Amino acid sequence: MKLVAPLNAFGRGDLPTAGGKGANLGELVRNGFPVPRGFVVTTYAYERGRETRALPGDLREAITGAYATLGGGPVAVRSSATAEDLPGAAFAGQQDTYLNVVGEDALLDAVRRCWDSLYTERAVAYRAKLGIDDAGVRIAVVVQSMVEAEMAGVMFTADPVSGDRERLVIDASSGLGEAVVSGLVTPDHYVVLPSGKTDFTPGRREVVIRAATGGGVVHEGQAAGGGVVHEGQAAGGGVVHEGQAAGGAVVQEAGSGVERLPEEALVELVRLGREVARHFGRPQDIEWAYAEGRVHLLQARPMTALPPPPVGRLNPFQRRLTTVLMEYLPERPYPIDMSTWLPYGPAGLMGKVMGTFGIRRAFDGFLQEEDGVVYRLLPPSPRPTVKVLATPFRLLAKARRYDPAHWTRDRRFLDYLAAVEELGARDLRAMPWAELLRVPRQALALVEPVADLRVDYLPGTGLALLRLLVALRLLGRRALFGDLLHGARTRTSDTNRALEHLAEVARRTGIQEAEFRQELAAFLKEYGHRETVSPILVTPPTWADAPEIVLGLVRALAAGPPERKEPGDALERLLALSNPRRRARITRWVKAARAGVAFREDSHFYFMMPQPIVRRSLLEMGRRLRESGVLDRDDDVFHLRLEELERIADPATVESGPLRELVGARAAKREELSGVRLIDPAAIFPPAETGDALVTGAAAGGGVASGPVKVIMEPAGFDRLEAGDVLVCPYTNPSWTPLFQQAAAVVVDTGGTASHAAIVAREYGIPAVMGTGRATSVLKDGQMVTVNGDAGTVTGAP
Structure with a gap:
């Protein structure tokens, strides 16, 4: 319970x-790392002193005594909250620092x-965003001897842009490091490669922050007309708050000479950075x-919000498999996803x-976790075994025995439906x-036998599709x-036709009328188990x-689908060229x-x-844990x-503290990663020469169409x-596929020519470009474009 140590x-x-x-x-x-001498005013001291304007005598004596032990000279005073500098919660710039x-x-x-800075508006808002309870947050204060820095800055022991763990990135500038941390200066930029080679980009030194005689800091910069001015001395000590030093304006630095960190200092800095990262394990x-x-x-x-490491070069099979996984994972899985569905x-x-x-x-292992949260999609690396040599014969045998046209009569499927109905009731x-x-x-056990149905009936599906394709060629x-x-x-x-019927009823009666509500209830009973986001997440x-x-x-369908020319009967056109046999x-x-296509679609529907x-059982557990005070929300x-x-x-007797702490830490980590992709799309969809195209991707067919862009990121925007x-x-x-009745064309970040969207788009006769990797970030609402589904391009249109 020490106040200072x-x-x-x-x-x-x-x-x-x-x-x-x-x-x-x-x-x-x-x-043994080279850290300036210092002491900590602990959270116990905060508890003692926060309620009174004047610090208790014993606390004042403890702080001043520790200060005297340092020699009584200039010090840096830094906030150290219990919720900061953690994995998932950096709190950079949220609490105050006072220099010199x-x-x-x-x-x-x-x-x-x-x-006092623990409860500024910005700090409270930041904690709220991360779901951190204010009641559990305390603050300590770190006091260290000032270092009269000739150069200072920040070092990342991994590349913060690419996520490469083998590269170190160092930003440096003259004077105190607050100029770099706060963004007041364009720093020197060093990138240390795994080979030891260093790429260097000089900075501009727009301002240099130095300690002032008697306390506080000064900003050295270039005055109008030339010359050096000194501004920014604060009485007793300088304050740095979200990058702004109290009491001084930012002006330009005089001189244009390029300074560099001495080579021996750079080598030592790199060594220390790697040792620190190794010690902390991240x-x-x-x-x-x-x-x-x-x-x-x-x-x-x-480091927070760090992208996953680059995946390197992928073979065609890995790229194809990862394309499917990216389409299935538009959002980051939760821990419960990883252990259930x-x-x-x-x-x-x-x-x-x-x-x-x-x-x-x-x-x-295609999803890797950090601190209990998925942070990376790693392209799978399938391994063939000796059994693969017999696969063609096994496939043919199953294709002969199991006809996809009759799979719904299979006793295993009928037993499965009965078991699902019983458990769901x-x-x-x-x-x-x-x-x-x-x-x-x-519920998960019900799914296990389903794999046997897939094993038995997919060969017939594949053979039927391959046979037809060869014949057409x-x-x-x-x-x-x-x-x-x-x-x-x-x-x-069937689902799409049922939605069209709902839209017709809505046009006739409105969505508030009893007839529509009855139709909607019937629709949800039949089709309500369909996923909104992903089939592999719960x-x-x-x-x-x-x-x-x-x-x-x-509502989208009720607005009236656009007139679209329906393709003629392809089978009749083909048969017209053939003899009767x-x-x-x-x-x-x-x-x-x-029948094979129907098996592929329908088996997914039922499974x-x-x-x-x-999902309902998990949320019921969440409800009971919330009512017991263990969780804040059901989800x-x-x-x-x-x-x-x-x-x-028993939720009523469980110790809530450890569980709340675990949930809070994972929630904070998930929030930290909210803007970080599971994998760099460029690794799966390599940028291509676009010419005059705005974006390019896989040509999924359907011809050419023009119209205004509408970017829809999630089902809530349908x-x-x-x-x-x-x-x-x-x-x-x-x-998403009912929307294709309205759309002039579809352009998707993920997926390939065999993905669900591509198949349905071709059925509706609209152009589709898949696997663009970046269409949602490049194209903007209302922008007029032309989509060429045969060339895989999206270009500007009048």
């Missing part, structure tokens, strides 16, 4: 006492002002200073299918906690392939969970291919049925893994699409 009294485990900055600096001191503080009275005043953001031939470390904290749902099923035919590790609210805990595993009619498959009736096409809502998404689709054979092959059961349960939930014997718009979106799934 030297830095070496603390380590990384002393966050509650020393705050993030103090704990990290103490850890560095303990391990001289004298006991100035020091005590600076400590008081650091405490890339670090380090503030440093160079003075009198020595490098000093002033602060170290985990992700390994058991469609991704897990396909991994099992590929394993059956001799391909191991198809989807193993149970009253989750009435269940005791122990019974409720079993429901997710029961031999007949010189390859272009009819997509049109021939268009006649397949699927649960997706956390996003389904249509039944978010009926407003369905209403958005209905060939016509009969081609007709059989087309029907078999359509998603357990997903809402899993905070998504930040926990299933096995962590299963360890809770009702923004108007007839004739060019739909530009980050991904698609079956929930």
